Amino acid sequence: MLADGTIGEEELRYLADLYAAEVRTSDDAIGSFLDGLAERGLLDSSIVAFLSDHGEAIGEHGWIGHGIFHEEILAVPLLIRFPGGEWAGRYSEPVEHIDLAPTLLDRLGIPIPEGMQGASLLPLLRGEPAALAPDRMRVSQRAHGIGLSFADAPGLRIYFRRTPSGPDHLEVFDLGADPSEEHNLAADPASRETWMPRLERYLEWTRSRVAEDRAFRVKGSGIQEEDKGMLRALGYLGEEE
Structure with a gap:
């Protein structure tokens, strides 16, 4: 996360420019790929799908990178071209x-x-x-804790993060009225009865999975030390694993 004053507006703009350049480079590469299929007469007999695994935060919500569950991370493109342009259009679901x-x-x-x-x-x-x-739940489990996110029926987005040390962190946003997720409703008693029961059920589900999850820990799984080092560098493993 960003500490106060560690990254200024100029640095954030620079990071945003780098990210925009990366997106442009990817867009150009996709165009070249599609042109290549067309030149070879393969485009109209191919299904082509492009997607991203996650977005990136560039200062939003005090964060640089990914690993959190705000919309700038969750909302990613999914483009599918079916043969002949079948079902072409945009879908908001x-x-x-x-x-x-x-x-x-x-x-x-x-x-x-x-x-x-x-x-x-x-x-x-x-x-x-x-x-x-x-309303599918998103789960992020890393060495520094577990994060949960789900969209409740009334359009609320619930984020819950639990770490080995420190208090639990809870955020609730009304995506319809607050798409930038700037107004945390977690302390609003009027909305708690709407989402709290589901959050409690999800937390109980995660507790029931702890023992099962331990069976899939990296220890003894045969992953090479070189691969473990790479996973640690990416933040997916702790030092003890």
Whole structure:
């Protein structure tokens, strides 16, 4: 996170310019890739999907990078081009990465394996009712703690973060009235009865998973020390793992 005064406005603008340049470079590369498919006569027989794993915070909410659950991290592009430009258009419904694999399988006529997470987006594209779940929970578990996020039915976004040391951190935002997530409603008694029961259920779920999760710790899993070092550098492992 940003400490007070450690990064000024000029530095933030510089970081934003670097990020914009990276996006432009990616955009140019995507254009070249699509042009290459077209030149080879492959574009109209191909399904092409582009997406991002996460966004980046550049000073928003006192943060640089990713690893938090605000909209600048969660809201990422998902672009799919079907053969012949089928179903071309923009869709505002909330979808997620886990919907991509069942969508591609469905379009190719391949049965979606039982138990696969996510839902095919083809019904949505056809204008039919889609079995999407806009209130899916996001979980981030790292060496420095666990974070939860979910969108409640009334349009509230709930963030909860728990670390090994220090108090729990809770933020609640009304995305409709406050899309920039600047006004924390966590202390608002009028809204607590709306989201608190679900948060408590999610916390109970995470507690029930602790023992199971330990079985998947890196210790003894056969991951090489070189790979562990890379994971530590990225913040996905603690020093003891």
